[in-house]
Amino acid sequence: MHLLPTPEQRELRSAVREICESEFPAERLSGEDQRLDRALWRRLGEMGVFALRLPESDGGIGLGAADAVLVFEELGRALVPGPLVATHLAAPYIAEAATGERIVGLVDAGGVPLLLEHHGDLDDLLVLDGDRLLRLDPAAVAARPLDRPLDPWTPVAAAGALPEGEFVATAAATRRDGALLTAALQVGIAAGVLDRSVRYVSEREQFGRPVGAFQAVKHTAADMLVRLELARAAVWAAAATCDAPDAGDAARAVSTAKLLAGEAATKNSLAAVQLHGGMGFAWEVDVHLFLKRSWLHDTCFGDADTHAEALAVSL
Amino acid sequence: MDITYTAQETAFRDQLRAWLADVLPKLPPAPPGHDWPARRVFDTTWQRMLYDAGYGGLDWPVEYGGRGASPVQQLILLEETERARAPYGVANYVGLKHAGPTIAAEGTPEQKERHLGPILRGDHVWCQGFSEPSSGSDLASLRTRAVRDGDDYVLNGQKIWTSHSLVADYCEILVRTDPDAPKHKGLSWLILPMDTPGVRLRPLRTIMGSTDFAEMFLDDVRVPMANRVGAENDGWRVGMVTLSFERGTAFTGELVNSMVLVEELARLARELTRWGDAGLRREIGHLAAEYDALWALTLRNVSEAAAGSVPGIGNSVFKLRLTELRTTLLELFARLLGRAGLTMSDLDDLGNGYYVEERLRAISLTIAGGTSNIQRNIIAERILGLPK
Numbered sequence: 001m002h003l004l005p006t007p008e009q010r011e012l013r014s015a016v017r018e019i020c021e022s023e024f025p026a027e028r029l030s031g032e033d034q035r036l037d038r039a040l041w042r043r044l045g046e047m048g049v050f051a052l053r054l055p056e057s058d059g060g061i062g063l064g065a066a067d068a069v070l071v072f073e074e075l076g077r078a079l080v081p082g083p084l085v086a087t088h089l090a091a092p093y094i095a096e097a098a099t100g101e102r103i104v105g106l107v108d109a110g111g112v113p114l115l116l117e118h119h120g121d122l123d124d125l126l127v128l129d130g131d132r133l134l135r136l137d138p139a140a141v142a143a144r145p146l147d148r149p150l151d152p153w154t155p156v157a158a159a160g161a162l163p164e165g166e167f168v169a170t171a172a173a174t175r176r177d178g179a180l181l182t183a184a185l186q187v188g189i190a191a192g193v194l195d196r197s198v199r200y201v202s203e204r205e206q207f208g209r210p211v212g213a214f215q216a217v218k219h220t221a222a223d224m225l226v227r228l229e230l231a232r233a234a235v236w237a238a239a240a241t242c243d244a245p246d247a248g249d250a251a252r253a254v255s256t257a258k259l260l261a262g263e264a265a266t267k268n269s270l271a272a273v274q275l276h277g278g279m280g281f282a283w284e285v286d287v288h289l290f291l292k293r294s295w296l297h298d299t300c301f302g303d304a305d306t307h308a309e310a311l312a313v314s315l
Numbered sequence: 316m317d318i319t320y321t322a323q324e325t326a327f328r329d330q331l332r333a334w335l336a337d338v339l340p341k342l343p344p345a346p347p348g349h350d351w352p353a354r355r356v357f358d359t360t361w362q363r364m365l366y367d368a369g370y371g372g373l374d375w376p377v378e379y380g381g382r383g384a385s386p387v388q389q390l391i392l393l394e395e396t397e398r399a400r401a402p403y404g405v406a407n408y409v410g411l412k413h414a415g416p417t418i419a420a421e422g423t424p425e426q427k428e429r430h431l432g433p434i435l436r437g438d439h440v441w442c443q444g445f446s447e448p449s450s451g452s453d454l455a456s457l458r459t460r461a462v463r464d465g466d467d468y469v470l471n472g473q474k475i476w477t478s479h480s481l482v483a484d485y486c487e488i489l490v491r492t493d494p495d496a497p498k499h500k501g502l503s504w505l506i507l508p509m510d511t512p513g514v515r516l517r518p519l520r521t522i523m524g525s526t527d528f529a530e531m532f533l534d535d536v537r538v539p540m541a542n543r544v545g546a547e548n549d550g551w552r553v554g555m556v557t558l559s560f561e562r563g564t565a566f567t568g569e570l571v572n573s574m575v576l577v578e579e580l581a582r583l584a585r586e587l588t589r590w591g592d593a594g595l596r597r598e599i600g601h602l603a604a605e606y607d608a609l610w611a612l613t614l615r616n617v618s619e620a621a622a623g624s625v626p627g628i629g630n631s632v633f634k635l636r637l638t639e640l641r642t643t644l645l646e647l648f649a650r651l652l653g654r655a656g657l658t659m660s661d662l663d664d665l666g667n668g669y670y671v672e673e674r675l676r677a678i679s680l681t682i683a684g685g686t687s688n689i690q691r692n693i694i695a696e697r698i699l700g701l702p703k
Contacts, residue, residue, distance in 0.1 A: 001317065001318060001319065001320050001321070001324065001387050001614060001616075001618065002316065002618045002621070003316060003317075003611065003615045003618045004316065004618045004619065005316060005320060005617060006316065006624065009316065042507075065663060066316035067351030110685040141528045141607065145413075165354035194699075198699050198700070198701065201701065202700075202701060202702060209702070210701075212695075212701040212702050213701070213702040213703065215688075215692065216693075217695070217697030217701075218691060218692060218699075219688065219691040219692075219695065221569045221691075221695050221699055221701060222635075222690075222691035222694035222695045222699070223691070224692070225632065225694055225699060226632050226636050229612060230605070230608040230609065230611075230612060230636060231608070231630050233608055233612040233614075233615050234604070234607065234608035234611050236316060236611065237608075237610075237611035237614065239316065239605070240316045240317060240318035241318055242316070243316075243318075244318055244319045246319075247318045247319045248318065252607070253607065255604065256603075256604040256607045256608055259600075259601065259604045260604055260605065260608050264666050269382065278407060279653075303403055305597060307600075307604075308596075308597035308598075308600035308601045308604070309593070309596065309597055309600060310600070311600035311601070311603045311604050312581070312596040312599050312603070313578065313600075314599060314600075314603070315578055315581035315600070315603055
């Protein structure tokens, strides 16, 4: 029993953080171009973001869920846009997803309304249809791009009825792993907004002192850390359980992770807006982008109610 | 990252379970909470049984009579004893978790010889004399004076919240030995035998109606200087040494107990035909998630301790969330119980008495050992580095 990253895992995490900082620095978030950057996508592919859990015999890296959640936390923290989770999940089924050559999206056919993310950039589309995972050519899906997406980095398009896709696999593993990796992105968001908030309240002065010296501000920040640490521990435990299924109930652990990481991301982002005061409502400060991405993730791979219900049923 | 237990750890768990299954049915029923003399006998008898079976002071170093077990084994012990509803042994708590480890780390050979064995065997019961009426959150401002006179200190002052002191043999007491030094630099840590003349106790009634605590009045109490642990005026540091001893396992019993209660809550909701309420069901599911996450955090803290680092402040995160969540948990029980929550006497088979008592006791957990807001200050200042 050792629920901490190994030295190799810590190295992997720092390597991904460095790539994120150099290839997708925070300054890029203020850009207006919402098309995905294929060069960045290939770079992530070279890093192994998509091939991470693919067996070495299939040209992958052969690592586990525990490694993947550390990588996805960093991607979440840097707010790297695009269907990261979907392309990662597609690696076993779609050639060149693993290398980052192809960008693969995913949609749950049960969603109402049926909105596709990044439709214009997709090479392939995976569809969760009940207990089946299907594959579609995105060009065969009629979808109307919608103006003013909530998350400026995640364009959405309204689709009509989906054509019947090609059967790829049963959906259970994709649903579970998708929820886990989305939870990891959410932990990254919860951590990213806490970092920004601590920096801001330590510098911003009012009443002749840094606002971070006031207890009301301290307590808000402390509660953010508590939510972050619990969510991160839950995500690690869920990943470690997915890697060793005999050790516990992986489905329950993943529901716990998704529920708490979603809450940590959204509540921390809202708290971060408060701690930034008026600037928290200004477009130029990037806190709103974390909040909006967090709201987006909440709708993917099971919302809070779905996972709370699943947990209740497990009791 | 690995969430599986080793074969050795699993064998330890199996052996412990077998032992608990053997001895627990033979224990007499626990005495009522207000009968402290009987509780002392019950708790110390249990500690002796643990000791004789090799589980007493499991996490203590071998040289002091412990077994030098790993933090993971200690975690397994706490988990299994709680799941088996073994006695908690509250009377032994201060000795085993605070005074004993402090003496082991900072005491003289004579002090270790005299005190460590009896604590482990359950022969000596300790209480803690830290808080004072004017020194709660700001503990270091405490004013109980100790003035040198020959080979003794002469103590005058008042302590409060000295738990189970009515049946204690010794008190670990923090006193002011230098009133002119900065507040953290003028304290000393002493061993006070409770039968010393001039020590007077007055039971302190809590909101539960119980007398788990007392006020302690000290009038010209003579304590030999040989009873000082650590250097004079170094008592603050000596007192804080104990905080790192639980190696990530502090409150494990409370956590396991709460996880069991979540299952009971779901069962009670079904029995009372309230399970069809989706809102309530999701609240219970949410609670289960939070407790599972706290368990994950415990595994992480224990892993850190096993790797040799001191969890210390990371425990503030755990303590804050665990204790606040306990209140949420008991409020949910109260919602289910409705007016059956108006009495601590059991009605039918509801088990309401226990839940009502726990609803009150849960409040104390958010205060004892540093209030929730003090924990938030610690987290903000020492972990996040916000300005003082």
